[in-house]
Amino acid sequence: MLGITIGTGEYYSRLAKLAARAVEEKTGIRTMVLGDEHFAASGLPAPHYLKLRLFDFTEDDFVMYFDADMVCLNSFNPKQFARKDAVVAVAESARFLHVRTAQDWGIPLNEYFNAGLLILHRQCHRDWLRETERFVETDTKFAEYDPYDQAALNITRHRLGLKLELLDRRYNWIGYGGSRLSHQVPVFLAHGLHPENKFANVDFFEGRYKPPFNWHIKIKEEAMDQLKGRTLQLKTQTKNAAMRVQLNRDGTIGPPHFPGFAQYWFVHDRHGVPALALCSEAQIVQEFKQAHTGRWQSVQRLESATA
CATH class of the missing domain: 3.90.550.10 (Spore Coat Polysaccharide Biosynthesis Protein SpsA; Chain A)
Incomplete structure (x- = not known):
């Protein structure tokens, strides 16, 4: 190759x-x-x-x-x-x-x-x-x-x-670096590092720029394999609110897409517990952990990063 x-x-x-x-x-x-x-x-x-x-x-x-x-x-x-x-x-x-x-x-x-x-x-x-x-x-x-x-x-x-x-x-993660939210994005290939600075890639390679992201995230591949192709019922932070989300085998969501413009998903380790992350092109929109009932319940909605 x-x-x-x-x-x-x-x-x-x-x-x-x-x-x-x-x-x-x-x-x-x-x-x-x-x-x-x-x-x-x-x-x-x-x-x-x-x-x-x-x-x-x-x-x-x-x-x-x-x-x-x-x-x-x-x-x-x-x-x-x-x-x-x-x-x-x-x-x-x-x-x-x-x-x-x-x-x-x-x-x-x-x-x-x-x-x-x-x-x-x-x-x-x-x-x-x-x-x-x-x-x-x-x-x-x-x-x-x-x-x-x-x-x-x-x-x-x-x-x-x-x-x-x-x-x-x-x-092939498009839109990488497009958000000011505090988040983590696991990426092998980022399609651009900053949407407003075409020189960011060169600056990154030459040590002058580091994206504000942690891409060294351990994906739980086995957990992802178990969820690929499934439709899950997810409980949001709103009381008694739930939604059905289709997790496609290629890591995309839907249709329809999750409210908040989430289009992709992955499972990673969050404080020793598997967490299902739904994300847009640039950020994690919301994360879920699996309850004893089998339903995935929201554990975090990300806030704006502070200086």
């Missing part, structure tokens, strides 16, 4: 090299940065379309593509997720633009993925990438719709009927 990212221009070239180094250190796989020379020789209209020619730059059967603005924070083995017959990615957030794109092109919302992390196989996916390139070049509707590759990849995958396997949010 080879890890590939794209970095053209002075800033993104520097960012991509730092991101690739972190991926090598945390995953043990080799990496490659597609830079200005690759883009100049490609004849493509924009650097991000180099993603559609990944297998032209390597003889490896498996490729893990990752965006240059991703930061690998914890060690993991991407080879364990590789599939010969499936596009491996993370579900996109349910923002208006993504919902509209899925609806306009007839894609089930729960199959719309973020293209910032992709694990692909040459035999199964090289032709798909090339078909996506042709689609971008020739489809007149798309030409007026979206200048980037993510929507196109989703459209063509759906049209071709390619299998999709979704990883949980920890492998």
Whole structure:
């Protein structure tokens, strides 16, 4: 397996090299940065379309593509997720633009993925990438719709009927650093460290910035496996109030989503007791512990952090 990212221009070239180094250190796989020379020789209209020619730059059967603005924070083995017959990615957030794109092109919302992390196989996916390139070049509707590759990849995958396997949010956490609340977020790959500072990733790599989060959280994987695919009844802090929440196998919630805009879930250790955390893109919204009755009861609603 080879890890590939794209970095053209002075800033993104520097960012991509730092991101690739972190991926090598945390995953043990080799990496490659597609830079200005690759883009100049490609004849493509924009650097991000180099993603559609990944297998032209390597003889490896498996490729893990990752965006240059991703930061690998914890060690993991991407080879364990590789599939010969499936596009491996993370579900996109349910923002208006993504919902509209899925609806306009007839894609089930729960199959719309973020293209910032992709694990692909040459035999199964090289032709798909090339078909996506042709689609971008020739489809007149798309030409007026979206200048980037993510929507196109989703459209063509759906049209071709390619299998999709979704990883949980920890492998492509979007919106990391977007909240001022006191919280903890367990992350393997963060898609950006600060929503208002594009230099935060470089500052982090070079020791000038540390996000106000504790990402070194021990996930209770066995407890998560027992809850995946289940619908739970959760008791909130409001007296006698309860709700039913669907815990999807890829770490997403619903539909419907939990009030407070929670979209993802995980189980971790909280003072020696398993805690079910429901979180938005940037923060834990609420946590629950399991009562003797089997019902999960709220134990914490996070407050604003104090200086």
